[in-house]
Amino acid sequence: MSGIRLLVGTHKGAFILSSDGKRRDWNIAGPFFAGWELYHLKGSPLNPNRIYASQTSGWFGQQLQRSDDGGRNWEPVGNVFAYEGKPGPHKWYDDTPHPWEFKRVWHLEPSLTEPETVYAGVEDAALFRSTDGGRNWQELPGLRNHSSAPEWHPGAGGLCLHTIVQDPSDPKRLYVAISAAGAFRSSDGGASWQPINRGLRSQYIPDPDAETGHCVHRIALHPGRPQTLYMQKHWDVLRSDDAGSNWHEVSGNLPTDFGFALGVHAHQPETVYVVPIKSDSEHFPLDGHLRVYRSRAGGNEWEELSKGLPNDCYVNVLRGAMSVDRLEPCGIYFGTTGGQVYASADEGESWQPVARDLPAVFSVEAQTLST
Amino acid sequence: MIRVELPFHLRTLAGVGPEVQLEVAPPATLAAVLDALEARYPMLRGAIRDAITGQRRPFIRFYACEQDLSNDPLAAPLPDVIARGGEPLLIIGAIAGGCGGD
Numbered sequence: 405m406s407g408i409r410l411l412v413g414t415h416k417g418a419f420i421l422s423s424d425g426k427r428r429d430w431n432i433a434g435p436f437f438a439g440w441e442l443y444h445l446k447g448s449p450l451n452p453n454r455i456y457a458s459q460t461s462g463w464f465g466q467q468l469q470r471s472d473d474g475g476r477n478w479e480p481v482g483n484v485f486a487y488e489g490k491p492g493p494h495k496w497y498d499d500t501p502h503p504w505e506f507k508r509v510w511h512l513e514p515s516l517t518e519p520e521t522v523y524a525g526v527e528d529a530a531l532f533r534s535t536d537g538g539r540n541w542q543e544l545p546g547l548r549n550h551s552s553a554p555e556w557h558p559g560a561g562g563l564c565l566h567t568i569v570q571d572p573s574d575p576k577r578l579y580v581a582i583s584a585a586g587a588f589r590s591s592d593g594g595a596s597w598q599p600i601n602r603g604l605r606s607q608y609i610p611d612p613d614a615e616t617g618h619c620v621h622r623i624a625l626h627p628g629r630p631q632t633l634y635m636q637k638h639w640d641v642l643r644s645d646d647a648g649s650n651w652h653e654v655s656g657n658l659p660t661d662f663g664f665a666l667g668v669h670a671h672q673p674e675t676v677y678v679v680p681i682k683s684d685s686e687h688f689p690l691d692g693h694l695r696v697y698r699s700r701a702g703g704n705e706w707e708e709l710s711k712g713l714p715n716d717c718y719v720n721v722l723r724g725a726m727s728v729d730r731l732e733p734c735g736i737y738f739g740t741t742g743g744q745v746y747a748s749a750d751e752g753e754s755w756q757p758v759a760r761d762l763p764a765v766f767s768v769e770a771q772t773l774s775t
Numbered sequence: 776m777i778r779v780e781l782p783f784h785l786r787t788l789a790g791v792g793p794e795v796q797l798e799v800a801p802p803a804t805l806a807a808v809l810d811a812l813e814a815r816y817p818m819l820r821g822a823i824r825d826a827i828t829g830q831r832r833p834f835i836r837f838y839a840c841e842q843d844l845s846n847d848p849l850a851a852p853l854p855d856v857i858a859r860g861g862e863p864l865l866i867i868g869a870i871a872g873g874c875g876g877d
Binding site: 437438439440461462463464465466467480483484486506 | 782783784785787788817818820821822823825826827832834835868869
């Protein structure tokens with residue numbers, strides 16, 4: 405028997421949705437940490453009952469919560485994220501120097517290989533690591549000390565490190581994405597980093613092909629083919645077949661290639677999902693038609709998936725709000741800023757809302773459980 | 776015995792009721808009360824004052840005896856009535872601020 409647990413982070417708390425392997429009927433537990441912003445929750449791939457949650461507030465700062473029983477009970481663990489040394493400035497929106505200041509944790513990535521290790525991506529952009537289950541955090545300063553960092557500018561949501569991907573075939577290889585600096589890769593467990601933005605073109609920066617300065621919204625890979633990466637940039641969907649060294653656009657016939665979320669099918673490395681959003685000026689679906697687009701060809705050729713998805717819908721789907729399960733057929737999930745969580749148990753052919761009226765959804769992570 | 780009232784979200788974070796009582800050796804100052812509070816409830820570290828700089832978080836205020844003590848030196852003695860437990864020290868989350876949204 406299998407089951408699915410969805411970890412949903414929202415503007416006003418966390419919710420845990422659970423179902424059996426049929427994925428038809430769902431139970432909603434929560435809100436946990438009601439009234440706080442839950443940017444991200446993620447379970448350990450080595451121990452699914454170990455879940456980390458980033459709990460944050462403009463009033464009360466950052467908390468890091470941990471559960472060891474699948475989200476029933478939580479304990480606050482370490483919330484001190486101290487940059488190594490005295491951080492220099494980055495660029496502010498108006499190009500003036502701005503002090504590097506910790507604001508919140510955007511992304512938590514439990515290690516694929518070390519049960520007590522977890523990575524945290526924070527705003528202002530930096531990567532932290534804990535090797536004791538989240539109690540103590542140390543910065544991996546090679547990223548923030550990269551020579552390009554003084555030129556990094558924030559995106560609209562801040563200078564945030566919002567995506568961390570660990571290569572399952574080489575756990576020392578890490579990828580991160582920073583808005584609006586771009587994508588970076590480490591081959592030594594996070595000690596040193598190189599920008600991997602060759603092939604990205606961004607009209608909103610003076611040199612569209614610059615080494616950094618791109619607003620990368622999401623990157624993802626398939627664990628069975630980790631050299632292939634997919635990217636949703638501010639505008640453009642891209643693909644790399646050499647671990648990010650070179651990218652090419654695969655937006656193809658998408659009706660608009662602006663968007664945030666991106667997912668890769670659990671069993672088919674060439675099957676990719678995106679949620680096109682009209683534009684960076686209008687953060688809602690084109691014509692108010694909420695749609696997922698699927699490519700079975702690794703990009704370029706996209707098909708609209710609409711069954712069960714609404715029209716007259718003016719929500720956004722944020723970068724952390726799409727996830728896949730590992731059942732057969734693969735299940736796909738996404739949450740909206742209107743508080744809906746949609747699920748497909750058939751690879752995207754049809755969708756049902758499994759939660760309708762939650763607070764704005766920031767993140768969705770699917771856990772596939774053996775029960 | 777010093778009485779401290781916490782805002783809703785810090786009560787739920789610490790798992791306490793509206794008021795906590797702390798033993799603080801004299802002289803009772805804001806710094807001493809906050810030190811005692813964070814020692815008893817470690818999850819509050821960083822939630823009232825920055826964990827690294829020790830600065831009061833921008834949208835937190837300290838009130839006592841109908842006075843705003845938020846910008847007083849942390850080492851200044853608290854009013855006698857607070858030190859004696861006759862009135863609570865109020866830790867307030869501002870009704871403005873935070874980071875937007877509803």
